[in-house]
Amino acid sequence: MCENPNRTLLDMQGAFAMKFKTDKQGYKCCLPYSYDDSYINWVFYPQIKSYNTYQADKQARIAEIREDVKKKSFVSESEKTQKIEERTAQYERQLKDVFLQAALRYIETMDFTATQARVNAMDAVKMSSHEVIGWATMEYRINEDLTINVLTNFGYGTSSYFFVNVCYKGIELLPYAQTVNYYYANMQDIIAHTRSYRAARDSWQIALDFVAGLSDQTCVGLERFAYEWIRNEITEMITGLKNIKQDSKKILAEIANNRRVDLGNLVSVRSMSDQEVAQFKVYPQELALLFKVEKISNALSLLKMLEQAAAIYPDAPRAIQTIKELNQSIVPEIPQAVEGINRQIGSLQEKLKPKDIELANARAQKKELDEQANAVYMELLKQNPALKRDMFETDYSKQHPELTKLENKIEQLASELQRLKTKIYDRQNFIDCLQKCYTNIADAGLLAA
Secondary structure, rough: OOOOOOHHHHHHHHHHHHHHHOOOEOOOOOOOOOOOOOOOOOOOOOOOOOOHHHHHHHHHHHHHHHHHHHHHOOOHHHHHHHHHHHHHHHHHHHHHHHHHHHHHHHHHHHHHEEEEEHHOOOOOOOOOOOEEEEEEEEEEEEOOOOEEEEEEEEEEEOOOOEEEEEEOOOOOOOOOHHHHHOOOOOOHOOOOOEEEEOOOOOOHHHHHHHHHHHHHHHHHHHHHHHHHHHHHHHHHHHHHHHHHHHHHHHHHHHHHOOOOOOOOOOOEEEEEOHHHHHHHHHHHHHHHHHHHHHHHHHHHHHHHHHHHHOOOOOHHHHHHHHHHHHHHHOOOHHHHHHHHHHHHHHHHHHHHHHHHHHHHHHHHHHHHHHHHHHHHHOOOOHHHHOOHHHHHHHHHHHHOOOHHHHHHHHHHHHHHHHHHHHHHHHHHHHHHHHHHHHHHHHHHHOOOO
C-alpha cells in the first residue's frame, strides 16, 4: 500500500485502524534501535490524521510548493506543472513513509510485549530479556541468601550499560580473576559487578546463559557454591599476580600474541590494541614494568571487597596479605625506573635542542629564499600579467635546486624532531603512570618495609 501511488495516507491509516484498536498507552521500548543509541522516543500508537486535517495540511503544502516553483526559471508552464505534480507526489510518499515507520515500530513493540507476557507467565521462566528504555532491574531470588540481578540502562548512548550482579548474604561475588587475565581491566566495574556486558541485544543470550549456569552450580548447596566461587576467583587472581611479579615481560608477550581472543561481549576488560602491541615492541622493558606495577597496585582497590569475602572464604585475609606484600616488593623498582627514564628524557632533550635550532635556521633561510622568489615573480608579472603563480614556481624550482633541497631538509628535520618529541612524551607518560601507582601504594600505607 505504501508503494502504491493510488493509495493515500488516509487509506493506510484506515487499514491500520481496522486491525489495531486505538491505544493511548506509551511503551518504553528500544525496538528497533540499538541499546546504545541516544534519545530513543517511547512507542505510541501512530498519529491518525482526520480527513479535514489531512486535506488542510496537504493544500497548505501544495501552496508552498507552487510558490516555490514560481520562483524557479523553468522553460515552460508545462514544466512547472510537472514539477508541482512530482513534488506533491513526493510529499504524499513521505507522509506514508513516516506513518509506515511508526506503524511498524508499534506492531513490533506489541508483538514483543505480548510474547514477553506469555513467556513471563510460565512458571519455569525465572528471567527473560527486555527492551526497556532507561533503568531496569530484574531479580532472580534463588532464596533469601542468594540473588541474581540483571541491571540495564538502554537508550542513553555511552551511558548505557548491561550488568549482572550475584550476591550471597550481602556479599557480592566478584570476578577477581579478570584483573589478571586481560591486559586491561576496569577496576570500577570489577569491584561493583559480577559481569559487565556490552549494551547490545546479543548480550542477552550470553548473560542469561551465565545466570543459568550459576543456577545449575547451586545444586551443590548455596554456601558451598559461594565459597567455591570466591575461592576460585581469588586463587586465580593471586596466582596471576605472582606470575606477573616474577616475569611480567613474558606474560605481556603472551597477551600480545593472543590479543584476538573473544571477550564474549565483556566491556570491563580488553586485550592489547595494535598500537599498544607496537609500543611494546619499541619499549619492551618499560611497558613490562608498567604492566607489572599497574596490575599489582590496582589489586589494592579490591581489599575492602576481600575483607567482606572473608565471611564466606576464610583464606581471604591471606590473599589480602599477599597483595600487600607484592606491593611492598615492587616499591623500590618504581623510583629506580623513574630515575632511569628521566635520564633518557634528559638525553633526548639534549638531542632536541640542536635539532630545534637547525630547523629554525632552515626555516629562516627558506623564508628569505621565498621572499627573493616572490620579488622575481612580481617583476615578471609586470612584463606578463597572465603569468600563473604555480607555473612560475615550477620553473623557478628547476632553476634553483637549492630551494628544493632546503625544503627536503626542513621536512626531514621536522620529522626527526617529531620522533624525538614522541619518545619524550612516551617516556613522560610512563613516569606519570608509575608515579600514580606509587601514590596508590603510599595511600595504602605500604611504603614502609
